[in-house]
Amino acid sequence: MTRAGLATRLAVLALLVAAPAMLDTYRTFLLTEILIFGLFAASLDLLLGYTGLPSLGHAGYFGVGGYAAGLFALHVTPNAFAQLAVALGVAAGVALVTGVFAVRSRGVYFLMLTLAFGQLLWVLALNWTSLTGGSNGIYGIPAPTLGGSSSWLVPSDHFYWYTLGVFLVGYVALKFVVASPFGRALAGIRGNEERMGSLGYSVPLSKLAVFTLAGAIAGFAGALACQQSKYFSPDGMSFDVSAVAVVVIVIGGQRTLLGAVLGAAFYYVMRDQLSDALSSHWQLVLGAVFVLVVYLLPGGLVSGGRRLQRRVVR
Amino acid sequence: MTPVLELADVGRRYGELRAVDSVTLEVAAGSRHALIGPNGAGKSTLFHLISGTVRATSGRIRFLGVDVTRRGPHRRTRLGVGRTFQHSSLFDELTARENVAVAVQRKLGHARNAVLPVGRFRDVDDRSEELLELVGLTGLGETDAGSLSYGHRRQLEVALALATEPRLLLLDEPTAGMSRTEARQFMALIGGLPQELTLMIVEHDMDIVFELATVISVLDAGRLIATGPPEEIRTSPVVQEAYLGPGDRMEQLFTS
Numbered sequence: 001m002t003r004a005g006l007a008t009r010l011a012v013l014a015l016l017v018a019a020p021a022m023l024d025t026y027r028t029f030l031l032t033e034i035l036i037f038g039l040f041a042a043s044l045d046l047l048l049g050y051t052g053l054p055s056l057g058h059a060g061y062f063g064v065g066g067y068a069a070g071l072f073a074l075h076v077t078p079n080a081f082a083q084l085a086v087a088l089g090v091a092a093g094v095a096l097v098t099g100v101f102a103v104r105s106r107g108v109y110f111l112m113l114t115l116a117f118g119q120l121l122w123v124l125a126l127n128w129t130s131l132t133g134g135s136n137g138i139y140g141i142p143a144p145t146l147g148g149s150s151s152w153l154v155p156s157d158h159f160y161w162y163t164l165g166v167f168l169v170g171y172v173a174l175k176f177v178v179a180s181p182f183g184r185a186l187a188g189i190r191g192n193e194e195r196m197g198s199l200g201y202s203v204p205l206s207k208l209a210v211f212t213l214a215g216a217i218a219g220f221a222g223a224l225a226c227q228q229s230k231y232f233s234p235d236g237m238s239f240d241v242s243a244v245a246v247v248v249i250v251i252g253g254q255r256t257l258l259g260a261v262l263g264a265a266f267y268y269v270m271r272d273q274l275s276d277a278l279s280s281h282w283q284l285v286l287g288a289v290f291v292l293v294v295y296l297l298p299g300g301l302v303s304g305g306r307r308l309q310r311r312v313v314r
Numbered sequence: 315m316t317p318v319l320e321l322a323d324v325g326r327r328y329g330e331l332r333a334v335d336s337v338t339l340e341v342a343a344g345s346r347h348a349l350i351g352p353n354g355a356g357k358s359t360l361f362h363l364i365s366g367t368v369r370a371t372s373g374r375i376r377f378l379g380v381d382v383t384r385r386g387p388h389r390r391t392r393l394g395v396g397r398t399f400q401h402s403s404l405f406d407e408l409t410a411r412e413n414v415a416v417a418v419q420r421k422l423g424h425a426r427n428a429v430l431p432v433g434r435f436r437d438v439d440d441r442s443e444e445l446l447e448l449v450g451l452t453g454l455g456e457t458d459a460g461s462l463s464y465g466h467r468r469q470l471e472v473a474l475a476l477a478t479e480p481r482l483l484l485l486d487e488p489t490a491g492m493s494r495t496e497a498r499q500f501m502a503l504i505g506g507l508p509q510e511l512t513l514m515i516v517e518h519d520m521d522i523v524f525e526l527a528t529v530i531s532v533l534d535a536g537r538l539i540a541t542g543p544p545e546e547i548r549t550s551p552v553v554q555e556a557y558l559g560p561g562d563r564m565e566q567l568f569t570s
Contacts, residue, residue, distance in 0.1 A: 181419045181435065182428035188416040191405035198365060198403075199417045200391035200478055201425065213428075 016164055020157035029228075032160045034268045035167040036224045038261030041245045041252075042174055043217035048246065049255035050178055051210050052190030054111045056242050057118020058218055060098075063125055063237020065091040065219025066226040070138045071131070073227075080144035080153060084166065084223050091219020094121070096212045103207035106193065118242055125234040137233025144227045153227075163224055170217050174257055177213065186210055247286070251293050253300025262301045316379045318343045318482050318512045319364065324373035325536075326359055333359040335536035336373065341482070341529075347514045348523045350547075351533035352557060357516045358400060360533065361484050364514070365397045366390040378481065396480025398471040400487045400516075406460030410451055410470055413459050414442040417477030441477070449473040449503060465496035472503065483507070485515040489522060501526065524548070532556060 001009075020028045040062050047053040065087035072086045098117040105113055125132045132138060143154050146162075153159050177183055185206055188196045196203050226232040244267065245260075252263025267286070274282035297304045319341040326334040334356040341347050349357045362368035364375065366387035375383045382390050405413050415432070418441045419425050432438070446455050449469040454462065459470060468488055475483055485504065489497040501522055507513065517523050523530065523544075530547040532540040534556040540547060547553055 176431070177428045179431040180428045181424045181430075181432055181438070182426060184412065184416055184419065184432055185425050187408060187412075188405055191407055192403055194367065195399075195403045195405065195474075196416075197387040198367065198391055198397055198478075199474065200388050200420050202386075202388050209428075 017161070020160050025156050028156050028160050030268055030272060032156070032163045032228055033225075034261070034265045035160075035163050036221050036228065037245075037248070037268065038264035039167050039170045039224070040218050040221035041248045041260035041264050042171060042257045043214045043221065044245045045249050045254055045257055045260045046174055046177065046186075046210060046214045046217075048249060049259075050183065050190065051186045051207065053106070053207065053211070054246075055102075055114040055118075055214075056111050056239070056246070057114035057116070057121070058214070058245055059237045059239070059241035060118040060121035061091045061095050061215035061218040062222035062225070062241065063121060063232070063234070064094045064215075065222030066232040066236055067125065067132060067138065067222075068219065069223035070141050070226040070232045073141045073144065074138060078142045078145045080146055080162065080227060083144060083227065084220060087219045087223030087226075088216050091222065092212050092216035095215020095219075096208070099208045099211035099215070103204050103211055115239070115242075118237075118239065122234055122237055122239070125237060132234070135234060137231060137235075139231045141226065141230040141232075143230060159228060163228070166220070166224055170220050171257065171261070174217065178257065182206075182209075247290055249300075251290060251300055253302030253304075256300075256302045259300045259302040266301065315343060317341055318378060319514075320374075320376040321364075322374045322376075324360075324363055324370050324375055326356075326363055326368060327371045332536045334363060334370075334533075337533075337536075337538045338373075339531060339538060339541065341512060341514060343481075343512055344509055345512055346526050346528045347512070348527035348530045349514060349516045349533060350518075350520075350523060350530060354535075355533040356536040357533055358486055359536075361397065361486050361514070361516060364482075365395055365484055391478050391480075394479070394481035395484070396475040396478045396482065397484035398468070398475050398486060398488060400490065402464075402467040402471050404459040404467060404470060404474070406458065408459060409456050410446060410459055410462065410466075410473075411442055411455035413470055414445050414473050414477055415439070417474045418442050418445070421477060421479055445473040445477055448476070450499070465492055465500065468492065468496075468500060469503065476507075480511065482512045482514065485513065485517075487516050487518065489517065489519060497522070 019031055023031065044055060044058045047055050068090040069083040069087040072083050102110060102113045102117065126135055143151065146152055153162055185201060189203060189206060193203055225236060248263035248267050249260050251266055252261065253259030270286060271282060274285055278285070293300060317340040321337050321339040324334060324337045325332060337360060349360065351357055359368060363370050366382070366385060370383055374381060377390065377393055377395060380393060382393065405416065415438050419435065419438045422437055422441065424435055424438060443455070446452055449472050451466060451469055451473065454466060459467065462470060488504070489500055492500060497519065505526065515526065527544055529541065530544055531538060532547060532553045539552050539556055540550050
């Protein structure tokens with residue numbers, strides 16, 4: 001990492017840490033949502049961007065994490081970290097089991113299978129009323145604590161810092177994965193699956209590993225979402241959520257992880273600014289932006305930023 | 315000594331078509347074994363059966379004494395079956411060096427490491443550089459495989475296959491589409507490979523075949539019609555008939 005790169009990262013981090021001091025409660029809440037959805041989208045980027053696996057059911061694992069955390073909070077402990085761990089484990093388990101079937105396919109078949117699994121999990125959340133409360137979801141979830149009965153996490157700026165910490169753990173973990181030999185193998189799978197087999201790679205196993213990892217981190221993000229709203233319903237894991245994650249990645253720039261987070265920020269800010277004036281029609285604007293990005297800025301916001309940076313430096 | 319490869323009645327059917335029909339063949343260690351035959355004779359299919367990318371519908375395949383008939387391609391690679399593809403099969407978006415590194419890191423047992431950055435693995439970098447040099451791609455390491463010239467892509471193919479440290483290397487029409495000069499350079503590279511590495515090659519250029527091969531097998535319509543040293547094949551009436559139909563224009567074929 002260059003000195004300038006390190007300085008930029010530290011500056012961004014400092015800004016993120018100081019953000020609650022500059023923002024009102026509502027905007028802090030919004031920024032928290034962005035981090036949560038950004039982490040979720042980044043976990044999908046690991047599949048979509050890095051491995052070339054277009055999943056349309058990724059919200060399923062987000063939802064599994066959300067329900068796992070929420071139910072654990074309701075029935076076992078309000079401890080935030082315990083909930084995160086449980087959500088991570090359960091989401092990984094569900095991703096592993098569904099992944100066994102999904103990773104045998106690729107391209108549009110992978111898309112359809114993941115879509116089917118996503119819908120299956122959603123229907124399960126909707127109909128398994130005794131566990132999930134059906135369409136009403138689970139509510140009355142106690143505020144998460146950092147241990148004991150402390151209420152430190154209750155103020156929204158405190159919860160924001162907690163989210164920022166968890167986000168960084170997940171995001172940095174993803175960064176490490178994509179820069180590792182395993183990450184290079186993922187690039188190989190994206191580029192040429194057959195060739196990977198004749199180089200001695202067990203492609204299905206590698207795909208299962210990355211699918212499980214991505215599902216686990218999606219579950220991690222789902223747990224945060226549940227802890228933030230103290231509520232989780234099937235809406236939180238519907239097809240829309242999966243689709244928005246894909247849109248967010250394309251707008252932000254795939255195969256960068258950062259793009260997923262920037263895309264999430266773009267999405268939430270735009271919704272926040274436009275939905276009052278346009279009600280649900282605001283998504284038309286989102287659609288238009290999506291088309292424009294695909295045509296004019298194929299690498300998304302990140303590549304646009306890099307181009308701008310180069311022009312300024314020169 | 316156990317042959318490197320033993321095929322016993324190996325066949326591959328596609329419906330009624332027998333692409334490879336009951337082939338029995340032994341490949342001795344260290345040999346340069348060429349596979350020739352008219353188009354559609356089943357040469358590439360036979361290579362696929364050996365490398366595991368296509369499963370045999372009948373017969374047994376043994377590699378170094380191990381029955382690999384039901385094993386997938388990645389497990390055969392790990393046992394020592396390396397191959398190049400008729401149409402270069404590379405990672406176009408990655409640099410030449412990265413292409414080789416993908417293969418090398420697995421061989422060196424680092425492919426499952428998901429924590430440390432790739433830059434920490436000096437052994438992978440060193441070995442990748444060595445292989446690039448071996449196949450004559452020094453200085454092209456940072457070029458995307460997708461923008462390499464045709465000949466260079468074939469060389470990179472070989473580097474990838476060699477990175478798996480094969481005992482048996484299958485070369486599927488390695489010089490097809492190359493210029494004369496490119497082909498000659500390429501064959502010098504192949505000729506310079508270690509003697510203990512067993513080679514099987516599918517090739518249409520008879521000059522190359524007779525220059526390189528110690529054994530030649532001839533396939534026709536999925537069947538193995540002859541196997542033997544080059545001189546024997548050159549004069550075999552059966553081979554002549556397969557290539558040209560009844561007649562005596564064999565000399566023309568081999569000298570043109």
